[in-house]
Amino acid sequence: MLKLLTLKRFLIDRMTFMRSESALIDILDRNGRAA
Structure with a gap:
């Protein structure tokens, strides 16, 4: 479960x-175009 949350956050x-x-x-x- 914790791994899934970490993956989601990542x-x-x-x-x-x-x-x-x-x-x-x-x-x-x-x-760049303006210059």
């Missing part, structure tokens, strides 16, 4: 990280 962390990373790339891409 997956949520991964998803959050991927989303923030893509947002960061999007911001950098816009700044």
